[in-house]
Amino acid sequence: MKFQNQERKEWRKFCGYTICHLIFSHPIYLHYNQDSSKKKKNTSKMSNDETPIRFGIIGCAEIARKISRAINLSPNSTLYALASRSIEKAHNFAIKNNLFSDSLKIYGNYSEILDDPFVDAVYMPLPTTFHLHWAILAAEKKKHLLLEKPTALNVEELDKILDACDKNGVQFMDASMWYHHPRTGKMKEMIVDSKLFGQVKAIHSSSSYAPGQEFLENNIRVKPDLDALGALGDAGWYCIGAILWAMNQTLPTTVTALPNVARNSAGVILTCSASLYWEKEETVATFYCSFIAHETMDLRVYGSNGTCYLYDFILPFGEDSASFNFTSGAKFVDLHIGWNLKPQVVEVTSQLPQEGYMIQEFASLVKAIKFSRSKPESKWPHTSRITQLVLDAVNKSIDTGFQPVHM
Amino acid sequence: MKFQNQERKEWRKFCGYTICHLIFSHPIYLHYNQDSSKKKKNTSKMSNDETPIRFGIIGCAEIARKISRAINLSPNSTLYALASRSIEKAHNFAIKNNLFSDSLKIYGNYSEILDDPFVDAVYMPLPTTFHLHWAILAAEKKKHLLLEKPTALNVEELDKILDACDKNGVQFMDASMWYHHPRTGKMKEMIVDSKLFGQVKAIHSSSSYAPGQEFLENNIRVKPDLDALGALGDAGWYCIGAILWAMNQTLPTTVTALPNVARNSAGVILTCSASLYWEKEETVATFYCSFIAHETMDLRVYGSNGTCYLYDFILPFGEDSASFNFTSGAKFVDLHIGWNLKPQVVEVTSQLPQEGYMIQEFASLVKAIKFSRSKPESKWPHTSRITQLVLDAVNKSIDTGFQPVHM
Incomplete structure (x- = not known):
């Protein structure tokens, strides 16, 4: 577990707080849906280069455990919000995986996280059947999209998702980690x-x-x-x-x-x-x-x-x-x-870890779009x-x- | 070259002479088509367990260099004769590969080696087109047959070869070494x-x-x-x-x-x-x-x-x-x-080396047929x-x- 120390360090560096489980031996309940002004304020002080991309995770699948860790390990991103079909599930996921913080937002449905203006990008590990609906909605809400594979049930569905990303100027990438x-x-x-x-x-x-x-x-x-x-x-x-x-x-x-x-x-x-x-x-x-x-x-x-x-x-x-x-x-x-x-x-x-490199690459592309008016990188939608x-x-x-x- | 020392030892053990190139720095010409009584005499003194199987090689292909070495490395076989389409070619092959000895027989055509009653088994690395004719003839001359792969141009040809081996009670094996x-x-x-x-x-x-x-x-x-x-x-x-x-x-x-x-x-x-x-x-x-x-x-x-x-x-x-x-x-x-x-x-x-194990296995089956009236092992023709x-x-x-x- 080489990345344990780094995890702590990076976590502090990018989230600006101390992980509760390092101090307390008992679970600490986090505040969810709380005001994000503190985070926003901190962020606003940073230069563009230092501003981490704020990720929302849509769906508390097993794989989201690994990706949430990667988001917090990656030097240019932070886990900002988490959504599941019920707030309890999202809550328990956060506790179980030591994701709680004073700024992490927890949502009990997928729509609200997409409406959160501070979410830059979403990671979406939903079952494939749900990709069409939620991926398109995410793009329409201007969220950059890191979508679990397989990307869609067929290429016709994927094309609709890619169209939506294209029209809304958001980055698309599927979450195949090994490329990175x-x-x-x-x-x-x-x-x-x-x-x-x-x-x-x-x-x-x-x-x-x-x-x-x-x-x-x-x-x-x-x-x-x-x-x-x-x-x-x-x-x-x-x-x-x-x-x-x-x-x-x-x-x-x-x-x-x-x-x-x-x-x-x-x-x-x-x-x-x-x-x-x-x-x-x-x-x-x-x-x-x-x-x-x-x-x-x-x-x-x-x-x-x-x-x-x-x-x-x-x-x-x-x-x-x-x-x-x-x-x-x-x-x-x-x-x-x-x-x-x-x-x-x-x-x-x-x-x-390779998923950390993936998040870093994705966040870097999102940053370029957000701060430098770059166009989304077409290599990744093409690959998918x-x-x-x-x-x-x-x-x-x-x-x-x-x-x-x-x- | 782990087997160099062993090579010398085995060579002495089974051929009963010293390899000329160890003594002389210049090529020494061997006597070919010489009387085999010395060898025969030596062999006749041995018990069945000690008697090496006498191999003839039909065709001086590149691969025959490796197999001739393996025959002499294997503890239950000896290289007894060598045939090529011309006696010069066979001769040169023997010299080039340090195969000369006072007992090695050299033939300038394939028929004569098959007529030699002291040849127990033949290794046949001929081009595939010639397998049908020469492999059948070898079987008919009661020579156990180690045939290079591919065994034949098609299974109909191979079946004719296998039939001939079967009728004449000789062991068939293709020379795929890695099995051994x-x-x-x-x-x-x-x-x-x-x-x-x-x-x-x-x-x-x-x-x-x-x-x-x-x-x-x-x-x-x-x-x-x-x-x-x-x-x-x-x-x-x-x-x-x-x-x-x-x-x-x-x-x-x-x-x-x-x-x-x-x-x-x-x-x-x-x-x-x-x-x-x-x-x-x-x-x-x-x-x-x-x-x-x-x-x-x-x-x-x-x-x-x-x-x-x-x-x-x-x-x-x-x-x-x-x-x-x-x-x-x-x-x-x-x-x-x-x-x-x-x-x-x-x-x-x-x-x-693996080809040594192959020769050893093949010679062991031939010995069992020759001295213990065993039937040929059907596993190898089936595999081919x-x-x-x-x-x-x-x-x-x-x-x-x-x-x-x-x-």
């Missing part, structure tokens, strides 16, 4: 080096975990009215994203689902696979995503001159540093009794959109008996 | 442990190397009249074999090629991919094989409780020991900010046959526009 880890940047740097890596020829990715039988029937992620995309939307989103990342966000020529589709009794996907093909580049990619296989997070990129791979691309094994393996110029020695070299382990240290497009194609291929879907 | 490495056995032991690994849910494999433009047009491996199966037969053979190995040699329900097929100007496959699907087990496998991608030899087996993977499954990075990674019971820690464990590196040391069946299915799927082929 410095390791990802280092991998990219090495993969695009044509001498070191050459052209991308093939990619394989997996994202799986096995949460057990109860999950497979009852969890939000497998409920057709909440997260109808199941394992494809949850775990497959990362695989598709990683493949597109390796292909510089260019759409494949065709997408074809593989026949290993498993569904629960409600018809929600628990496992699936697909292949993607780029005709011009003659590049192929495959992925496997599942709720019924052991924890994996593989990404393997095969180049003409090199290979890059790691097993924890979505969530690094630990927070302090993360690594990947890279091989370039490998040959078999004389007599073919071994290799001339072993994969090189490239270690990248972190100053923040082509991921969603491929995801839709996988679904379509499954529905048409594993026929290739031309993009 | 103790690492492979250790992996299997861990994968079949249902508590540790669970059920196999998905598999991914790759085999690629990038030997350059000259190879892609002119090498034997891409000549339609010599090795018409190209990268599928050469590199893909291993991927298919590894996938079937993980699935306990059961045939998939369907095989579907993926669209990334590249061919050279003669129409020989340089790159391809496929997916395999086991309906009952709901298991999927994918592989990528290529002559135009960087060196890879990946095998990744995803179980319901564990994961097993390695990057050098065909040819270990080094000879002294080899490793694989194994993870079982991995979970994400609270807040999903890391994993509870990292993959375990399982290291397996070797007494022989289903590999060839899947390879044929990949080819058929490619030829039919990537349609699934039902097995």
Whole structure:
């Protein structure tokens, strides 16, 4: 827990108060819906560079625990408000996760947090079904939007969300954290080096975990009215994203689902696979995503001159540093009794957890819009959109008996 | 080069002479086609357990260098004869690879070596086109057969070879070395442990190397009249074999090629991919094989409780020991900010190079047939046959526009 000390420090620095649980051993109830003038006043004294972006969290999902911590770790953001469907739930979430402060606002519904003029940006970990309504409303209320993945039930819905963001000049980003880890940047740097890596020829990715039988029937992620995309939307989103990342966000020529589709009794996907093909580049990619296989997070990129791979691309094994393996110029020695070299382990240290880097990046874009009249960064909506497009194609291929879907 | 000292020792032990290059700095010409009575006499004094199996090598391919070394390293075999299309070629091969001895027989054609009654077994690294003729002839001459992969141009040809082996009571084995490495056995032991690994849910494999433009047009491996199966037969053979190995040699329900097929100007496959699907087990496998991608030899087996993977499954990075990674019971820690464990590196040391283990296993089966009237081991022809069946299915799927082929 490298970030514990930093957590405290950053918390003090950006929120201007002391965390109660450091002083008291018993839970302290926080004041919610309180006047934000103190915070506002403090903020107004700061230069634009020092002013943290005020986040509101809409929906107290498990993942919001991690993101609220990241918001407070990130040097340019602060957790300002929290909303759940009931005030008690939001309240308990704040207590349980030591988020209480004299300035944190707690809302018992999603509308009010969007009406709060001091909320700059919202993080929205709601079930996918609710994204369309609440994401559009957030954009219309001029809240910059960090939306959990999968971004929408299909690209038509996502386009409506992106349209709303565009019209209202707010930043859109989906909450895929791994893009923001410095390791990802280092991998990219090495993969695009044509001498070191050459052209991308093939990619394989997996994202799986096995949460057990109860999950497979009852969890939000497998409920057709909440997260109808199941394992494809949850775990497959990362695989598709990683493949597109390796292909510089260019759409494949065709997408074809593989026949290993498993569904629960409600018809929600628990496992699936697909292949993607780029005709011009003659590049192929495959992925496997599942709720019924052991924890994996593989990404393997095969180049003409090199290979890059790691097993924890979505969530690094630990927070302090993360690594990947890279091989370039490998040959078999004389007599073919071994290799001339072993994969090189490239270690990248972190100053923040990857979700902290994500928040920092997002807040930085929001700041540029807010204070420097910059336009929203189009890279992030584009990244989400082509991921969603491929995801839709996988679904379509499954529905048409594993026929290739031309993009 | 751990095996250098051992090489000398074993050589002395089994061949009963001193290697000339250890004494003389200049090449010494060997006597070929000489009388084998000395060897025979020596052999006849030995008990059955001590009698080495006498190997003949048919075809002085590059790979024969490695196998001749392995034959002499293996404790139950000896290199007895060598044949090429010309006696000079065989001669030069023996000199270049320090194989000369007072007992090594050199033949200038393939027929004569098969007529030599003292040859127990032959290793045949001929181009695939020639397997049908020479492998059948070898079997008819009662020579046990270690045949290079791909075993045949198609399963119909292979069946004729296997039939001939069966009728003549000789052992058949294809020369896929990696099955025989103790690492492979250790992996299997861990994968079949249902508590540790669970059920196999998905598999991914790759085999690629990038030997350059000259190879892609002119090498034997891409000549339609010599090795018409190209990268599928050469590199893909291993991927298919590894996938079937993980699935306990059961045939998939369907095989579907993926669209990334590249061919050279003669129409020989340089790159391809496929997916395999086991309906009952709901298991999927994918592989990528290529002559135009960087060196890879990946095998990744995803179980319901564990994961097993390695990057050098065909040819270990080094000879002294080899490793694989194994993870079982991995979970994400609270807040999903890391994993509870990292993959375990399982290291397996070797007494022989893997091709030495292969020769040892093969010679041991031959000995059992020769001295104990055992029947040939059916596991190895079965392994080759289903590999060839899947390879044929990949080819058929490619030829039919990537349609699934039902097995």
